[in-house]
Amino acid sequence: MKALIADDDIVTAAAISASVSGWGFEVVVAHDGLSALEQLMADPAPALAIIDWEMPGIDGPEICRRIRADARERLYILLLTARSSPADVVEGLEAGADDYLVKPVNLSELRARLHVGVRVVTLQERLSNKVAELQATLDKVRQLRGLLPICSYCKRIRNDENYWERVEVYVTEHSDAKFTHGICPSCLEAVKAELAEEDSSGRVR
Numbered sequence: 001m002k003a004l005i006a007d008d009d010i011v012t013a014a015a016i017s018a019s020v021s022g023w024g025f026e027v028v029v030a031h032d033g034l035s036a037l038e039q040l041m042a043d044p045a046p047a048l049a050i051i052d053w054e055m056p057g058i059d060g061p062e063i064c065r066r067i068r069a070d071a072r073e074r075l076y077i078l079l080l081t082a083r084s085s086p087a088d089v090v091e092g093l094e095a096g097a098d099d100y101l102v103k104p105v106n107l108s109e110l111r112a113r114l115h116v117g118v119r120v121v122t123l124q125e126r127l128s129n130k131v132a133e134l135q136a137t138l139d140k141v142r143q144l145r146g147l148l149p150i151c152s153y154c155k156r157i158r159n160d161e162n163y164w165e166r167v168e169v170y171v172t173e174h175s176d177a178k179f180t181h182g183i184c185p186s187c188l189e190a191v192k193a194e195l196a197e198e199d200s201s202g203r204v205r
Contacts, residue, residue: 001118002026002044006036006063007052007080012105016050019107020114033058040067045075047121048114050101053081053092064096074124076117080105 003025007013013029021027028046030036034057040049053060060079067075079097081088092100098120099113148170149158156164159173168179183191 001048001121002028002046003048003050003114004028004030004036004039004046005050006030006033006039006055006060007050008032008055009052012052012103016105016110019110020050023111023114025114032056033060033063037063037066040075041070047075048117049075049077050080050110050114051077051097053079053083061092061095061097064092068096074121074128076121078110078113078117 003020005013005017005020005027006029007016008031010031013031017027017029025048028039030039033055036049036051036055037058039046040063051060051063058066060081064077064079067077076099077097078099078101079092079095080101080103081092082103084102089100098117101110101113150156150167151158151164154164155167157167157170158164159170171177172179
């Protein structure tokens with residue numbers, strides 16, 4: 001999983017990057033707010049971000065606000081700062097950070113918090129995939145609603161490509177329905193009557 005390390009302190013950024021990379025993450029580094037924002041707005045963007053609060057250009061909370069305003073929810077942001085007052089914590093979280101870690105960084109705590117981020121991002125991806133599957137299913141259902149052009153003689157349906165096909169073929173292609181074939185009571189009686197008429201006329205069946 002890709003992780004961004006954004007800190008204007010080169011030594012701190014290098015130390016954190018080495019640890020995060022050693023934990024199996026693909027690491028990218030930025031040393032100012034604008035570069036960090038560009039990385040997070042890229043496609044594909046990192047799924048995790050460790051962002052310092054105070055950086056040249058744009059600070060950490062402002063990066064959080066811009067990212068959330070862009071509706072990028074599948075990104076776990078950990079705000080890193082020397083500030084530790086409750087008011088600062090609230091400000092950082094309200095800006096859009098998912099977590100908050102106070103400097104100096106405890107690497108064991110950082111690793112644990114990143115693992116939480118991985119779980120959150122993974123769950124968001126699974127939820128997004130389920131929503132996409134549901135939308136695809138709903139799209140199929142919508143195709144079976146409304147008016148369908150059907151031949152009044154052979155009962156074939158005209159599909160979206162303007163071809164005529166059997167009802168069961170059309171429904172099977174646009175839903176999960178499967179068909180079995182039988183004969184209804186009314187048709188059975190009609191067939192019996194027809195066969196009886198053939199017998200009475202002496203024709204061979």
